[in-house]
């Protein structure tokens with residue numbers, strides 16, 4: 001079959017399959033589509049016919065009926081092996097295969113062995129050039145995309161029309177900013193040579209993205225929507241008239257200013273994903289994370305919750321100051337402050353990060369089997385426990401946090417918020433057996449939408465009460 005004819009002008013963009021962590025929610029993978037492929041679709045000149053194939057939607061293997069002239073594959077560390085398998089197949093059948101994505105930026109030498117060309121850094125900025133070079137038989141081995149030029153706001157809009165909207169909770173996944181004011185040493189943003197400055201898009205572009213999708217719920221997929229508080233305040237003012245709800249990842253320091261938290265709630269924010277990372281200050285200092293001290297976390301969580309904003313807290317386990325009691329300590333704190341949701345990760349040294357360099361220099365890396373660099377496995381030698389102890393503690397944290405008793409203990413204080421919280425938990429965390437069925441039969445959207453509509457109606461009621469209350473009386477508002 002090698003060397004069979006390809007279909008000129010056909011471009012196939014693939015998001016490869018990756019195994020799901022049994023302790024996490026399978027549903028979180030279909031909350032919103034990643035913008036990686038739709039943004040590349042948006043940067044593709046009109047003469048190309050573009051198809052997007054996400055293997056995680058469990059629809060089948062990527063199309064082989066028509067071998068595309070060009071195949072673009074996004075590569076993350078945990079599915080690098082699958083990406084390389086797909087690349088091999090399509091190259092064997094005559095396609096030009098281009099690899100890009102975070103793992104290609106971190107390990108270009110490795111990725112290059114599996115592709116006709118790779119793109120390091122921002123793919124959107126060089127994609128038209130890559131396709132031009134394919135057309136003219138001048139494809140180079142390596143392209144370097146810059147996150148600095150052209151200006152972020154000049155990037156073409158993503159092609160969301162390439163997606164099946166029933167496969168996701170909402171296709172309104174929007175990005176307003178890129179980068180982060182922090183540079184935590186374990187974060188992908190700290191990868192050597194990434195050079196991603198903090199940038200904001202034009203406000204009207206962001207609002208247009210939301211309006212075009214006409215969905216009641218928007219998920220901002222920014223690394224940290226709260227990096228620039230002035231921008232966030234302006235965004236809230238622009239979102240308020242839309243009457244929709246939204247959620248985002250933000251750093252906890254947005255709570256430095258309670259009036260900003262109020263603006264977020266009044267503009268439709270129903271939930272934030274916050275990287276607390278650790279309850280031990282020395283761990284945060286080691287990681288270089290500038291954040292409020294853990295002793296003040298609880299007060300800040302209350303500020304958000306009392307404005308009707310639920311908190312999904314993210315915790316990293318296995319830092320150098322973590323001892324075997326870290327698991328019970330973190331879970332007890334989560335129950336004390338009644339975090340509505342929590343996500344755990346085993347500290348994972350991604351190649352290219354300062355953490356990776358530090359652990360490698362100390363001889364503490366156990367292997368470089370990327371399949372296991374998935375934050376559910378321990379790939380380094382922790383300082384105060386065995387790798388097996390860390391993995392067992394990680395599983396225990398999930399088991400305990402999503403036990404019926406813990407879920408009930410963490411229920412929202414406002415009575416009206418309890419039924420949607422329980423329904424969301426049931427669907428999000430207790431339905432892993434159901435998810436493959438919903439995903440395979442494109443029922444994700446229809447299954448979630450009634451809950452989304454309910455949340456929006458409830459939030460609009462809360463918003464009216466919040467607007468009527470004195471700004472200083474945020475804590476007195478009860479839905």
Ligand code: SF4
Nearest residue numbers: 180182183184187223
């Ligand atoms: S605050 Fe979050 S997004 Fe920003 S560098 Fe740290 S881990 Fe990365």
